[in-house]
Amino acid sequence: MAAAFTRAGFSIAGDPRDAWLLVVNTCSVTSKAEQKGRRTIRAALRQNPFCSVIVTGCYAEVDRAGLEALDAGSVRRLFVVPGTRKSRILDMPAALAGEWPADAVALRAALSRFCGGATAASDAADAFRFDAPAPSMRVRTFLKIQDGCDNSCAYCLVPAARGVARSLPPETALERLRAAEDAGAAEAVLVGVNISRWKGAANAGLAELLHALVSGTKEIRIRLSSLEPDVFTEDFFAVLQNPRILPHFHVSVQSGSAEILRRMGRFHEPAAILAAIGRLREVKDDPFMACDMIAGFPGETEGHFSQTYDFCASADFAQVHVFPFSRRRGTAAWDYKPRIPERDAEKRVSILKNYSVLSRKRYIERWIGRxxxxxxxxxxxxxxxxxxxxxxxxxxxxxxxxxxxxxxxxxxxxxxxxxxxxxxxxxxxxxxxxxxxxxxxxxxx
Ligand code: SF4
CATH class of the missing domain: 2.40.50 (OB fold (Dihydrolipoamide Acetyltransferase, E2P))
Structure with a gap:
């Protein structure tokens, strides 16, 4: 987004208090993420009384009215572009160019016209319109290869916010990666809602895409973002042997208890995930292994939680990214019982966080001298x-x-x-x- 505005001649303000226009890209994955989004928007409106605020992202998709209600002033300054239409913001610089340099009233009128159009049902939005940012803006390139998800994990609002799984065509992915390499990027992170769901023609999966990306480029390193356990196939392990795919894996596990995983609507066996982690360690030299866990999912007993702890200890993760279960309206788990008291969930979170601190220390120590x-x-x-x-x-x-x-x-x-x-x-x-x-x-x- 910033690159699109810059290309059109706008300048990026170093301090939000100096900006005429602020874009807040929100997240809806937990209620805490939404709370942070609301706080950011309120602060933007309060600290800069002249600015207009565009709110987009997943929260803007699932609760447009709730966000619009944050703009309590007599003049409308907050404009919502739902997350599925976020790429329309790339057209905004051209639409606003005539109103620039900013006159706050004319700007608000132009935004109101634009956001009306951006939310019309006829407006197609392409989730892959965003280019990877130029290396001058970020040291590493983030290449979005996938959006949406077809799974239906009981706690997850993402399919509602992002829609069905879509994949960037492999030729476009390669073209963008080559462009990043030519522009001097040393590393690209492949990102998406669920990159394990990347699909090409003839049922090609992430392994085939990785193969095409490393074969079609010369030096750029590739880092993978979060992986679902269903990505672990022999083809996947084979392509990882390429040294340009970096030794860092973040696996979305969520629980070490098979029973809780089934309640979550996730059908991976913990033992199979542990076996896959073992294979990752065979193909890469002591990679950084991380995972996501949810503590306090409805019905999670102390016994289930112990299984999660033991799972982490067996996997020897260098980092455990743990969240307390967040009850999201519109998901199956909203009604699940018995709910776990918040203090118990928080206690389990802190046990896993403490584990994570110690295991990361052990990981760093293993690398000293290397x-x-x-x-x-x-x-x-x-x-x-x-x-x-x-x-x-x-x-x-x-x-x-x-x-x-x-x-x-x-x-x-x-x-x-x-x-x-x-x-x-x-x-x-x-x-x-x-x-x-x-x-x-x-x-x-
Ligand atoms: S796989 Fe990930 S994004 Fe998809 S529904 Fe499950 S938790 Fe949500």
Whole structure:
């Protein structure tokens, strides 16, 4: 979105209080995510009395009226573009160009006209219209290959918000990845609601797409976002052997109890997921393994929760991303009973979070003394040194310090070689210290 506005000659405000137009892209996955969205919108309207606010994303899809009600002023300043029509915002710069530089009244009138059109049933919206952002805007490229989901997990509002599963055609995916590589991107993250559901012609799946992407490009690394367990096939494990697919996997598990998984409408056996995790460790050298878990799903007993804890311990995840169950109106689990008291769910969340902190520490320790590639995310000049932040291939965030007069200073967005030397002192997630290498060997820092 930002790139579309920039291309049309608009400038991006560094501070929301200086903007004429704010776009808030909302999430609806939990009630907490919606609460954050509402807070952001209220703050935008309050802190900048001249701006207009466009609200889009999944929350805008599922509760348009609720969001419009946040605009309590006498003049309408909040305009909703439902998530399924979000890509129409790419047409907004052209529609607003005539009203610019902004006159608040004319701008609001233009937005009102535009958003009326953007929500009309006849307006087709293409979920894949967004280009991967240019490397100058983000260090890494995010390539959207999929949208929507055909599963019906009992707790999940996503199919209602995003619709049925759709896939970016493989030739377009390759074209966009090549463009990112040509523009200098070192790494692309493949994203979507459920990338495991990516489908091409003749029933081709994610394994075939990955094969086409690595064969059609030269250097760019590919990182996978969250995976559903049904993606784990022998073809998938085979393509992962390509070193340009990074050793970082985030598996959407949700529970370690087969009974709770069935209640959730998820039909994977925990033992099969553990076996697949074992296979991932065979094809990649000690990859960063992470998972999603929901604690306190209706009917989850202490016994079920212990199974989840034991599952995490057996899988030896480097990170557990855990949420308390969030009851979403419109989902099957809205009516499920018995509900778990909030304090019990929160207690289970904190047990898994504590596990996650310790297991991440163990993961970092295993990597101390080992070498890895990574991308330079940022450089910060300090009094006597330059601090370099690196995202390692295995998803560890590393920091290296170089003398200010170092003959070698890495470039933001470029690949580096480094050795992990110690856990960093600050308590940021996934953080470790590193030394860097160039072609001539280790760089003194
Ligand atoms: S697979 Fe993921 S996105 Fe699809 S319904 Fe289940 S939780 Fe939601």
């Amino acid at each position: 070498e890895t590639g990574g991308v330079c995310m940022s450089l910060k000049a300090e009094a006597s040194a330059v601090s370099v932040e690196i995202l390692a291939d295995n998803y560890l965030r590393l920091q290296a310090r170089l003398p200010r007069d170092s003959a070698f200073l890495p470039q933001r967005g470029r690949r580096l070689a480094c050795r992990i030397t110690a856990p960093a002192e600050e308590s940021r997630v996934n953080c470790g210290a590193a030394t860097l290498f160039d072609a001539c060997g280790e760089i003194p820092g």
